[in-house]
Amino acid sequence: MKSISLRVNGRLYNIEVRDNDRLLEVLRDVLGFKSVKMGCGVGDCGLCIVLMDGRPVNSCLVLAARSDGSEILTVEGLGGEKELHPLQQAFIDVGASQCGYCIPAALLVSYSLQVGKRNPSSEEVRRALRSVLCRCGSYLRFEEALKVAGRDERGDSEKV
Numbered sequence: 001m002k003s004i005s006l007r008v009n010g011r012l013y014n015i016e017v018r019d020n021d022r023l024l025e026v027l028r029d030v031l032g033f034k035s036v037k038m039g040c041g042v043g044d045c046g047l048c049i050v051l052m053d054g055r056p057v058n059s060c061l062v063l064a065a066r067s068d069g070s071e072i073l074t075v076e077g078l079g080g081e082k083e084l085h086p087l088q089q090a091f092i093d094v095g096a097s098q099c100g101y102c103i104p105a106a107l108l109v110s111y112s113l114q115v116g117k118r119n120p121s122s123e124e125v126r127r128a129l130r131s132v133l134c135r136c137g138s139y140l141r142f143e144e145a146l147k148v149a150g151r152d153e154r155g156d157s158e159k160v
C-alpha cells in the first residue's frame with residue numbers, strides 16, 4: 001500500500017492505494033465520483049476521462065499511485081451546487097445528452113478545449129471530441145454546445 005494525496009474538485013484527499021489500483025476505481029469506488037464511467041477498461045472508449053492537472057486522461061490507464069500530488073477534475077466539480085456550468089447548460093439547450101453515459105467525459109473534454117485554447121479550430125474540436133465514444137452519435141451536438149457556450153461567454157447576441 002502507498003499513501004497518496006490528491007485534490008479532486010478542489011478538495012484534498014489522503015488515501016491508501018495498492019500498487020495496481022487504477023485512478024478510475026479509486027475515483028468511483030473509494031471516493032464516490034460515479035460520473036467517471038467504466039467502459040472498455042483498456043484506453044479505447046474515453047468514457048473514463050477526467051482532467052488531471054488540466055489535461056484529459058483516460059483514468060483506466062492511470063495508476064492511482066501516479067496521481068499523487070495531482071489535481072483532478074470530474075464533472076461533479078464543473079458546475080456550482082446551485083447552478084450548472086455554462087457548458088452543461090449548453091449541452092442541455094442543444095439536446096446533446098441522449099442516454100447520457102458519455103456526457104461526463106464529453107463535458108470534460110469540451111471544458112479542456114474551452115479553457116486551454118481560445119477558439120480551437122473545428123478540426124481540433126472534432127478530434128478531441130472523438131476521443132470519447134458516444135454510441136448515441138451526439139458529436140455534432142457537442143460541437144454545437146461548445147459554440148453556444150463560447151458565444152454566451154463572450155456575450156454575443158447571435159442565437160443558434
Ligand code: FES
Nearest residue numbers: 039040041046060
Ligand atoms: S474505460 Fe477507460 S478508455 Fe474505456
Ligand code: FES
Nearest residue numbers: 099102134135136
Ligand atoms: S449520449 Fe449516449 S453514449 Fe453519448
